[in-house]
Each structure stands twice: as structure tokens, then as C-alpha cells.
Amino acid sequence: MRHTYREIDACGVKVALKLLAGKWTPIIFYHLGAGPLRFTELWHEIPRVSKKVLVVQLRQLEEAGLVARSVHNGFPPEVSYQLTPKGAGLVPIMQSLDQWAMTHITEAVHIA
Amino acid sequence: MRHTYREIDACGVKVALKLLAGKWTPIIFYHLGAGPLRFTELWHEIPRVSKKVLVVQLRQLEEAGLVARSVHNGFPPEVSYQLTPKGAGLVPIMQSLDQWAMTHITEAVHIA
DNA sequence: CCGCATCCACGTAGATACTG
DNA sequence: CAGTATCTACGTGGATGCGG
DSSP: OOOOHHHHHTBHHHHHHHHHTSTTHHHHHHHHTTSOEEHHHHHHHSTTOOHHHHHHHHHHHHHTTSEEEEEEOSSSOEEEEEEOHHHHTTHHHHHHHHHHHHHHOTTOBOOO | OOOOHHHHHTBHHHHHHHHHTSTTHHHHHHHHTTSOEEHHHHHHHSTTOOHHHHHHHHHHHHHTTSEEEEEEOSSSOEEEEEEOHHHHTTHHHHHHHHHHHHHHOTTOBOOO
16 A cells, blocks of 8 residues: 555655754753743743744744643743643653664763 | 753753654655665655655764665666664664554554 | 755744733 | 834755756
């Protein structure tokens, strides 16, 4: 059986990789994996990312259901982010990737 | 301890994802996982990819040590590609990703 | 058969400034 | 505090054609 282009893009591995491979996704998961964080807390944990880009990344993860956004209205605003169970299910896979990298790529630094 | 930008980019997870997340990497792994293939065989297995792009992807995987390229000189030329042990080590991780996707993403199609 | 050269389209990310 | 609005830069992938 031949697979069409659309089917290939819908392949589970590709869908998962599309979500994981955002430039800041791994470090977001690393920090949120330790528990919920407010936006600015998370922003301060991640060096050299603009607020705009961080917002965009979080929106994408939220839309995919990997991250939950909780708004507590009032002033000042308070918004916290945390991993959903669906998102948390990717954490062990990231650990596998890290394990693979440590085995095969000596130059890589172990962070997350 | 604070991590610098360079260190974050060298993080093992990011290095591994960078390699995996090429547009055609999963399907290349899927086909090479079944055994070595010649260039044109592989090309015919993958719909809608240009030869140029496939060559570029294979070069990157080769440079990273995930794929081995064997040339048998003569005419016509004969070049075969296969996964290295290092590359094969990523296959179970891809299967984990597929498993995760099947659990959480009902719309995804199971191919590789 | 295998691959390179050229040119092009698009998505993602960054810099900067402004706002409820 | 937690965003939004523009504008810009760059990398990846794609179309097509040529060559050993």
C-alpha cells in the first residue's frame, strides 16, 4: 500500500515531533516538569527568549493540550502554566532522548 | 546554576530532536529500519520528495553518524544507505513517540 | 543511477515598542 | 504582570535542470 503525502504528515511520530521540536519546547518542559510556574517566573528561567516568542510557544503547547493555562483575574494579572497528563507523558521520552544523546554524543551537555 | 544559551543548544534532548525532526527523517528511518536500500529504491518509497532534498537529508544523517552510505563504484553507480547502530538506537524512541501519539492523538495515522 | 546548482517559497524566531 | 503589534532575518524545504 502506498501512503499519500497527507497521511505521512499525519503519522503519529511526525505529529509528536512537530510538538516537541519547537526551539524552546524542551526547556519549557524541563521547567514545568518541576511544577506550575507563572509566566514571568518561567520567562526568567529561560535566558534569551523574548516574551512574544515564549507566549507563542506556550500557545501552541496549550492548543495541542500539552500545557494548561490558568488565569486568576485581578490586578496584577496572574497566569500560571503547568503540564497536562498528556504533556507529562512526553517527559520520559525526552529522558530517553537525553539518555541516547549521552551515550552517543559526547559533546552534548546534560541539562534536561 | 544558570545555563547559557550555548549550553541550552548543546542540551542532549535538543541535539537529538534536531536530528529527528527533519521533515523526512521519520519515514527515512521507517524504510531503512527494514534493511539497507539503494538511493533510488528509497526515493521511490517516499512520495513527493525531490531527489535533492532526499540527498540533503541523507547527508545530514550521515554526518551525524545515524546513517551509513556505501558506494560501490562502477557504471551504473550503486549507492546504498543503512542505519548505523547509533541511528538504530533511535528507533525504539520513535516507537515510543508513536505509542504516545496513538494514546493521545486519535486523528493521527499509524505508519511508522 | 546518483547527485549537484540555482533560484524560490514559507514558517519560525527575534527585536522592539506599546497596553489593559 | 502578562501579554499584543510590527517589522525583519534566517533556515529549511521545494522545483527544475544539468552532469559524471
